[in-house]
Amino acid sequence: MHKNPLGRSGLEVTDICLGTMTWGTQNTEAEGHAQIDHALARGVNFIDTAEMYPVNPVRAETAGRTEEIVGSWNAKSGRRADWIIATKITGKGSSAIPGGPPISRARLIDGVEASLRRLQTDWIDLYQLHWPNRGSYHFRQNWRYDPSQQDRAATQAHMVEVLETMAELVAAGKVRHFGLSNETAWGTAEWLRLAGQTGGPRVVSIQNEYSLLCRLYDTDLAELSLAEDVGLLAYTPLAGGLLTGKYAGDVTPEGTRRSLNATLGGRITPRVWEAVSAYMAIANDHGLDPAQMAIAWARRRPFMTSVIIGATSVAQLDTVLGAADLTLSDGVMQDIDAAHRMHPMPF
Numbered sequence: 001m002h003k004n005p006l007g008r009s010g011l012e013v014t015d016i017c018l019g020t021m022t023w024g025t026q027n028t029e030a031e032g033h034a035q036i037d038h039a040l041a042r043g044v045n046f047i048d049t050a051e052m053y054p055v056n057p058v059r060a061e062t063a064g065r066t067e068e069i070v071g072s073w074n075a076k077s078g079r080r081a082d083w084i085i086a087t088k089i090t091g092k093g094s095s096a097i098p099g100g101p102p103i104s105r106a107r108l109i110d111g112v113e114a115s116l117r118r119l120q121t122d123w124i125d126l127y128q129l130h131w132p133n134r135g136s137y138h139f140r141q142n143w144r145y146d147p148s149q150q151d152r153a154a155t156q157a158h159m160v161e162v163l164e165t166m167a168e169l170v171a172a173g174k175v176r177h178f179g180l181s182n183e184t185a186w187g188t189a190e191w192l193r194l195a196g197q198t199g200g201p202r203v204v205s206i207q208n209e210y211s212l213l214c215r216l217y218d219t220d221l222a223e224l225s226l227a228e229d230v231g232l233l234a235y236t237p238l239a240g241g242l243l244t245g246k247y248a249g250d251v252t253p254e255g256t257r258r259s260l261n262a263t264l265g266g267r268i269t270p271r272v273w274e275a276v277s278a279y280m281a282i283a284n285d286h287g288l289d290p291a292q293m294a295i296a297w298a299r300r301r302p303f304m305t306s307v308i309i310g311a312t313s314v315a316q317l318d319t320v321l322g323a324a325d326l327t328l329s330d331g332v333m334q335d336i337d338a339a340h341r342m343h344p345m346p347f
Contacts, residue, residue, distance in 0.1 A: 001043030001324050004305050006084070007204025008229050009177045011125065013046040013084050015299050016324055017233065018317075019310035020047065024054035024065030026257070026312050032069040033076070038314050040082060042321050048207070048233070048308050050088035050130060051115055052096035056260040063096035064118050071120035086126035086233070087115050088181055088207075092133045102133045103158075105165045112174055127166070127175045128207055131182035133158055138182040138209060140266035140347065142216065159191060163200025170201050179233070181207035185220035192228055203230050205305055210234035212243055212279055212294050212336065213272070213346050222303045231305030234298050238309075238320075239347075240264035242272065243294040245280050249273075255312075267347045275343035282335045288326075295323035297336060 003012040018039045023032035036047070052058055053066035067087060074080040089111040092102035101107055115124060131138065134155050137145035169175040178201040180188060188206055195202045206225070210217050210232060217232060225231050238244055241257055242264065250273060252258045262268070283290035298307045311317035328336075 001045075002299075003045075004231065005229070006126070006177065006305060007179075007231065008202060009204045011084060011177070013306050014044045015304065015306050016044055016295070016321065017046040017048050017086075017306040017308040018044055019235070019308040020049045020066050020070060021053045021055045021310060022257075022312055023069045024062055025056050026054070026255075026260070029069045029072060031313070032066075033073045034314050035311065035317050036070070036073050036083075038317055039321070040079070042318075042324075044321070045082065046084045046086070046306055048086045048235075049119075050090070051111060051118075052088075052090045052094055052130065056257055058094075058096050060096055060098055063090075064114070067115055067118035071118050075120045080121050084125045085119065085121065086128060086179070086207075087119070087124055088128040088130040089115075091129065091131035091136075091182075094130075103129055103162065105161050108162065108165045108169070112169055116174060123173055123176060125176045126179050126205065127169070127177070128179040128181045128205075129162070129183075132180075132187055134187075136182045137184065137216075156190065156194065159194050160198055160200075163191075163195055163198050167198075167200045177201065177204045179203060179205040179207065181233075181235075183208065185224050188221070188224055188228075188230060192230070205231055205233050207233040207235055207308070209236050210298060210301075211237045211239045212297060212340070213239040213267070213275055213343075215340065215344070217303070222301075225303035232301070232303050233305055234307045237298045237307050238291055238294055240267050242267060242276050243279060244291045245276070245283075248276055248280060257312075269347045271343070272346040275339070275346035278339040278343055279336070282332065282339060285335070286329070286332050288328075288332070289319060289322070291320055292323040292326050293328065293332065295320055296326040296328050297333075299323065300328070 001014045093100040309320045
């Protein structure tokens with residue numbers, strides 16, 4: 001399994017990361033443990049979770065359950081040190097945390113302590129802000145994104161407070177490194193600038209959505225990633241399962257994510273089916289599994305640190321892990337480029 005540097009942290013993570021967000025709703029504890037064992041046996045060393053997980057649906061009464069499943073594996077196996085564990089603190093407005101409080105010094109301290117307890121570990125390798133307090137254009141909000149009302153001075157003061165708090169948590173050995181999620185180019189650059197001014201921890205990664213169907217990262221953020229050594233951790237690289245082909249023809253198989261989330265978080269649109277068909281045709285023409293093709297393509301992007309894959313069974317996990325051994329031909333890459341130009345923003 002290929003590894004990439006995690007920013008300037010000195011850590012190296014596999015370029016496929018085990019995602020966990022269905023553990024506790026669509027997956028049992030035993031199934032989560034089986035996925036950890038299988039991924040570890042296949043060479044994966046990187047796992048991503050969050051205090052708000054599981055999803056489908058997100059509920060206050062289940063928030064934290066996914067971390068508990070990872071934690072029970074840590075306790076049972078005694079192999080905590082085999083994994084680089086990433087988790088996230090929920091942003092402002094989350095239904096997973098009663099009251100949806102914004103990220104603050106107090107929330108960071110409480111959030112880290114709670115995650116450490118649930119994960120049954122003494123340290124978190126990568127602690128990420130799930131989304132910024134000021135809001136985000138992610139989750140299909142890009143269609144109506146308007147940053148004109150943001151209070152830049154308040155945002156900068158908040159960033160300094162977070163960096164100072166994170167520095168204390170790093171010094172205490174509770175967190176090793178700091179990362180972002182659902183961020184912008186300006187936001188990331190500002191975190192980097194203020195870390196340089198304050199001596200706070202430098203951002204090592206950005207976890208944003210990225211797939212053949214969602215390529216908002218390809219311009220300014222791509223440049224920032226490469227120039228500043230802040231790589232992408234790509235979530236939902238199969239576009240909620242659309243790129244597996246299982247929903248092709250606008251069907252909803254029983255027990256799938258779409259059976260629980262009809263729009264797949266806004267990804268089901270009149271335009272998406274032609275785009276999905278285009279990528280399914282490329283995979284078929286070249287004799288490829290479509291899920292493996294989508295993951296293999298994401299892995300070779302020049303700004304990619306790791307692609308976060310999720311599965312609801314070990315069999316699904318085994319399929320997507322097969323992308324680690326797949327190199328796409330120039331012909332496949334040319335066909336993908338042509339399909340993207342025809343279907344640039346299908347949702």
